[in-house]
Amino acid sequence: MKKHHATGHDATLPPAGFKLYGRILSFARGYFLIFFLGVIANALYSGVDATMTYMLKPIVNKGFVARDAHFLLWLPLIIIALVFCRATFNYFSTYFMALVSRSVVMNMRKTIFRHYLKIPAYYYDNNSTGELLSLMLYNVDQVARITSTAIIQVFQAIFLVLGLLVVMLSVSWKLTLIFCVIGPLMAVVIKSSNRHMRRHNHGLQKGMGHVTNIAEESITGYREVRTFGGEPYEINRFDEAVKKNRSRELKIAVLQVVNTSGVQLLGSLALALVIYLATSHASTQISTGSFVALVAAMIALLKPLKQLTNVNNIFQAGFAGAQSIFRFLALETEQDTGTLSPARIQGNIEFDIQSFIYPKTEKVVLRNIRFSVQAGKTCALVGRSGSGKTTLVSLLPRFYELADTSDIKLDGQSVKAFTLSVLREQIAVVSQHVGLFNDTIFHNVAYGVMREKSEAEVIEALKLAHAWEFVEPLPEGIHTLVGENGLLLSGGQRQRLAIARAILKDAPILILDEATSALDNESERLIQKAMDRLMVGRTTIVVAHRLSTIEKADQIMVLDAGELKEQGTHESLLAQGGYYRKLYDMQFQD
Ligand SMILES: Nc1ncnc2c1ncn2[C@@H]1O[C@H](COP(=O)(O)OP(=O)(O)OP(=O)(O)O)[C@@H](O)[C@H]1O
Numbered sequence: 405m406k407k408h409h410a411t412g413h414d415a416t417l418p419p420a421g422f423k424l425y426g427r428i429l430s431f432a433r434g435y436f437l438i439f440f441l442g443v444i445a446n447a448l449y450s451g452v453d454a455t456m457t458y459m460l461k462p463i464v465n466k467g468f469v470a471r472d473a474h475f476l477l478w479l480p481l482i483i484i485a486l487v488f489c490r491a492t493f494n495y496f497s498t499y500f501m502a503l504v505s506r507s508v509v510m511n512m513r514k515t516i517f518r519h520y521l522k523i524p525a526y527y528y529d530n531n532s533t534g535e536l537l538s539l540m541l542y543n544v545d546q547v548a549r550i551t552s553t554a555i556i557q558v559f560q561a562i563f564l565v566l567g568l569l570v571v572m573l574s575v576s577w578k579l580t581l582i583f584c585v586i587g588p589l590m591a592v593v594i595k596s597s598n599r600h601m602r603r604h605n606h607g608l609q610k611g612m613g614h615v616t617n618i619a620e621e622s623i624t625g626y627r628e629v630r631t632f633g634g635e636p637y638e639i640n641r642f643d644e645a646v647k648k649n650r651s652r653e654l655k656i657a658v659l660q661v662v663n664t665s666g667v668q669l670l671g672s673l674a675l676a677l678v679i680y681l682a683t684s685h686a687s688t689q690i691s692t693g694s695f696v697a698l699v700a701a702m703i704a705l706l707k708p709l710k711q712l713t714n715v716n717n718i719f720q721a722g723f724a725g726a727q728s729i730f731r732f733l734a735l736e737t738e739q740d741t742g743t744l745s746p747a748r749i750q751g752n753i754e755f756d757i758q759s760f761i762y763p764k765t766e767k768v769v770l771r772n773i774r775f776s777v778q779a780g781k782t783c784a785l786v787g788r789s790g791s792g793k794t795t796l797v798s799l800l801p802r803f804y805e806l807a808d809t810s811d812i813k814l815d816g817q818s819v820k821a822f823t824l825s826v827l828r829e830q831i832a833v834v835s836q837h838v839g840l841f842n843d844t845i846f847h848n849v850a851y852g853v854m855r856e857k858s859e860a861e862v863i864e865a866l867k868l869a870h871a872w873e874f875v876e877p878l879p880e881g882i883h884t885l886v887g888e889n890g891l892l893l894s895g896g897q898r899q900r901l902a903i904a905r906a907i908l909k910d911a912p913i914l915i916l917d918e919a920t921s922a923l924d925n926e927s928e929r930l931i932q933k934a935m936d937r938l939m940v941g942r943t944t945i946v947v948a949h950r951l952s953t954i955e956k957a958d959q960i961m962v963l964d965a966g967e968l969k970e971q972g973t974h975e976s977l978l979a980q981g982g983y984y985r986k987l988y989d990m991q992f993q994d
Pocket residue numbers: 529762765769787788789790791792793794795796836
């Protein structure tokens with residue numbers, strides 16, 4: 405017990421719980437009046453229950469012992485009135501509390517979703533989609549339960565306990581004292597299991613993220629799973645994960661029942677004592693009606709007590725869920741302290757990178773990279789797989805932060821000096837893995853800030869991207885849905901849509917990360933033509949795998965293991981007969 409207070413670990417839990425609950429309820433801003441009304445309705449509901457218990461005293465004394473005819477006449481009406489009130493209060497308390505909790509869920513999901521869109525890229529690299537999603541789906545729901553069912557039960561139970569205590573005190577204060585001794589003992593039992601409960605709940609929620617993740621990977625990667633015979637492995641992995649969760653759930657269930665039984669045992673002990681004292685000692689003897697009401701009240705007390713211990717589990721789960729949510733919401737967002745916001749830059753780019761390391765990793769991925777690209781020119785990045793080409797271009801729109809010793813300048817201004825939105829407005833990206841949305845072709849091309857573009861403009865862009873050839877014959881034309889991640893389209897078609905999107909954006913800087921996957925000659929030729937069209941009048945940095953792209957570039961940067969190995973034009977580099985020559989011979993000469 406001493407340690408309890410000294411370390412403060414357990415002692416701080418209830419206040420932390422209240423503080424946490426306060427933070428959870430802050431998501432119910434604007435609904436406090438409703439919450440308050442819900443609490444009142446709850447109090448009234450429990451008041452009716454207590455009154456009904458108290459009624460046993462006059463029913464027995466007046467009805468059965470004294471046979472008061474006038475009272476017996478009114479009794480049925482009183483009962484009906486009470487039951488009617490009970491139902492009404494129950495309706496309002498449930499409705500108001502549900503309104504509050506569903507609003508908490510809605511607001512929490514909104515906040516989490518907004519945060520998804522602001523956290524830095526590395527967070528996505530290091531956390532699985534399943535974990536991120538389960539936070540918003542599973543955890544939020546657990547939190548919701550503590551603002552609805554659980555809180556209703558708590559209020560009902562507390563008010564009922566209070567009401568019943570009043571009934572008992574008014575019947576016999578001496579006998580009621582027994583309960584006051586047992587009460588604190590119950591509190592000790594409940595508290596001791598809280599910490600374990602919360603720990604298991606944290607494990608359970610993490611486990612849910614794992615389960616979601618495995619399912620998600622198997623669903624999105626169904627082709628790989630089936631063709632590589634991954635079914636047994638995935639099934640095994642999934643079974644393990646759900647089995648682990650089951651064992652956590654069982655532990656929680658056991659803790660819960662031990663908890664409840666302990667409390668009930670103490671309750672019945674009090675009841676037995678009361679019955680003994682009320683019937684055998686002169687100083688504590690009471691009338692028949694009082695005795696019936698007292699015993700009924702004590703029996704009635706067991707229910708809210710059980711409810712309170714049961715609900716405790718829901719609270720521990722909710723708190724654990726809320727803690728993870730708040731930890732996620734505390735993650736810092738992308739730094740956006742720049743102030744420059746020119747309408748349109750010219751497009752001169754200077755790279756000055758001393759070194760770059762991905763957050764949370766050790767390996768130096770880029771080292772001593774210094775070169776510039778003049779506005780309107782095309783710069784090709786070539787190099788072996790893993791040499792750092794994609795990394796280099798992803799630094800331009802600031803997907804990753806540069807160290808203070810490195811910088812990239814646009815028209816002589818550091819990329820850090822621009823506001824993020826304006827900086828990204830200057831850049832159109834066609835990435836290695838084309839990202840499409842489960843929407844129409846029209847909305848996939850006119851996406852985001854281009855949402856307001858007209859149909860004619862979109863069709864024009866599709867034509868320039870040589871995508872119109874396959875879009876036009878579709879039954880619903882540009883209003884055809886492309887399926888999740890554009891899966892209803894071929895790889896080449898997806899790329900041409902991405903190019904159309906970049907054309908429509910009409911940004912001064914273009915980043916092309918050519919797909920390494922080989923396409924047939926026809927698609928290859930079409931994409932090439934589309935890209936040529938796109939590059940006109942823009943500063944282009946192209947991660948090039950195609951000889952045709954490389955040959956046309958104004959300058960070629962050859963990367964090897966994160967370092968700039970050679971630079972020049974295609975001819976000069978070939979003539980040099982160095983690393984590029986070797987690369988060229990390997991890749992393009994049969
Ligand atoms: N998000 C990331 N977090 C940590 N390390 C990364 C990340 N992305 C890439 N890397 C590492 O950085 C190095 C360079 O990767 P990068 O994707 O830039 O290569 P690349 O030249 O584009 O290769 P490819 O031609 O195959 O696309 C690799 O060693 C890779 O392991």
